[in-house]
Amino acid sequence: MCGIVGYVGAQQAAPILVEGLTRLEHRGYDSAGVAVLAGSGSTTAIKVAKRAGRVRDLAEALPKRFAGRVGVGHTRWATHGPANDVNAHPHTDAPAHHARVAVVHNGIIDNAAALRHRLTEAGVELASDTDTEVLAHLVARSSADTLEGKVSEALAAIEGTYGIAVVHTDFPDRIVAARNGSPLIIGVGEREMFVASDLAAIVRHTTTVAHLDDGEIASLTATGFTTYRQDLTSTAKTATVLDVDPASYDAGEHESFMRKEMLEQPAAAERVLRGRLDERFGTAHLGGLNMEPREIRAIRRVKILGCGSAYYVGQMGAGLVEELARIPADAEAASEFRYRNPIIEPDTLYVAVSQSGETIDTLLAVQEIRRKGGRVIGLVNVVGSAIARECDGGIYLHAGPEVAVASTKALTNMFLGFALLALQLGRVRDLSIADGRRLIAGLSRLPGQIEEVLAQEDALAALAGRLAEAESLFFVGRVRGYPVAREGAQKFKEISYRHAEAYQTSELKHGPLALICEAVPTVAIVPDDELADRNVAALHEIAARRGPLVVVTHDGVVLGDLDASGGVERVVVPRNERELDPILLTVPLQLLAYHAARRLGHDIDKPRNLAKSVTVE
C-alpha cells in the first residue's frame, strides 16, 4: 500500500525523503514522488518530482537543483487512475511553479467523484485521475488563516480513509499531517521532525515517536509537534522512545529480508516465549490479557480473526484452543466478518491476529466487535499499532521488525502466541498440570527444532527447484495439517506466482483429484498422528494418477510401497508434542516457496501486486 514520509529540519529534505521512500518499498507501490518547499519567505515555492516506476528511477530523475528543508514524499499504490507520472503523488493545487499546496495521501476518498465534480464546476482544472488531488484544491481554497485550519476544513468535506501530509508555501516552516484509518507516526529528532506511515522510513533518524490516532491532526515544525482533534482542540500527545534496533531494519549480509527473517525464527521464537512459561504450575503467564480466572472460566467460545496468513495461523490457533482449553474455537477471515452482520456474544473471546497491527479489515472487525460490546484481545507484532491500541488486551509477538511481504517469523510467533494463550486458558479450565508441563517442555524445544528444519535448506532448495517447474500445485493436509497446507500454498503463490491450491486431503476425491496428473505435484502434510494412515491412503490415490508427491512428515511414518516407487520425496521434521506439530511442518514450506521464487528469478521481498500491510479495504 502507499507510503508517506515527511521531513522538516535543518538538512536538505530530498535525500532524506528518497531514502525514506526506499525503506517503504516493501509496502508495495507503482510510482513515487517528492515535493519540497524551496526558497524562503514570500519567495517560497513548491518543487515536485514524481514518476511511475521504482524509487531509484525517481532518485535518478531528481533535478540537480532541488533544495528545500521541508518536504513530503510518497510511494503510490494505484487506486483511482492508472500508475503514471501524473497520478503519482504529491498532488498540488496548480502546476508546480504556481502551486501553493502539495499533498501526499494514503487511503481512499470515497466521495472523490462528487468533490471532483464540484471543483470542476467551480472552474478548477484537475490534472490527474486521483482522489487525492481534490484535497490539494480544498486546502488551497480554504479561507482559514492557519495551515492546521485549512487542513481541518478540507478534511471536513471528505469521506473516506486517509493518512496525509501537507505543505503550503504560505506556511514554509511546517508540515500538517492527519490520520483516519491509514497509519501515521511522528518522529522526533534533534531540531528536526519526521512523519511517516511506517517506522521503517525514519528509524535511522529517530526512535522517539508518537502514533497518531484516527481523527487526529498534527502540526510539525523543526522544533516540535502539536496534535489536535479535527476541531483543532488539543490532544497534547507526547512521544515515547521505542525499544527497537535500527539495524534490524537492514537486510545486512542476507540477499533478501525474507531469508533473513526465516533464519531469525529460532531467536524470535525464544523472545515470544521468554518470561511467559511457568514450569511450576504448568501454565503460561500473559499479563497483557487483562483477564481474571473468573472471566476466563466464563468464556464459551473463541473466535479468531485475521487476514491472509494471519487467518491461516488463526486456524492453527483455533485448533490449539480447542485441544488444550476445550473451548469451541474457530477462525474467520476478518475481511468478511463485519459484512455478515455478525452476532457478538458476551461470553465469546474475540482474538484479532495481525503482524502489522494496521490491516484495515482486521482493524474494522475489531471496531465492529467493540462497538457491539464484545471483548477483543490482539496478537500483534508492531507495538503501538492501531489494532494493538484498539484491543482490550493482548499478546505482543516480539518477532522484531518484519519487512518482507511474505510473513515468516511473525507467523511462527503468532502460532506460539496462540499456544501460550491456549495453555493459559486450558490451565484455568481443565488442562492438567502434567499436560501443561508437557507442553511447556515442547514449547521450550521448539526454537532448537526450528533451527534443525532451517538446516535442511540445501535439500529443500533442490526440491523447490523441481516444484518451480510446475504451473500448478496442490498443498494438502487434514485437521492440524490443513491450515499448514493453506499457509504453504499461500507462501508459494505469493512469491513464486505459481497456482498453488490448498485442500483437505480428505476432500481430494470429492473433486480436485480430477486435476492430478504428472504435471501437478502435491505437497502433502502427513504428521505422525492419529490420521497418518488415512493420509497415506490418500497419497496412494495421488500416486496412482502419477501425481508427483512431496511428503512433509515425521521420521517413522510408513509410506509403504510409495517409498519404493521412487516418485515420492520426503521432508522430515523433528517430533514435538502433537499439538505443536503445525509450526514445525510450516517452516519447510517457507523454504520451498522461497527457493522456488528464487529459482524463477522473482523479487522475493516485493512480490508483484502485493503490499506488506493492507491499509485500504
Ligand code: AGP
Ligand atoms: C503473508 O505472507 C501475507 N503477506 C499476508 O497474507 C498477510 O499475512 C496479511 O495481509 C495480514 O497481514 P497482517 O498480519 O499484517 O495483518
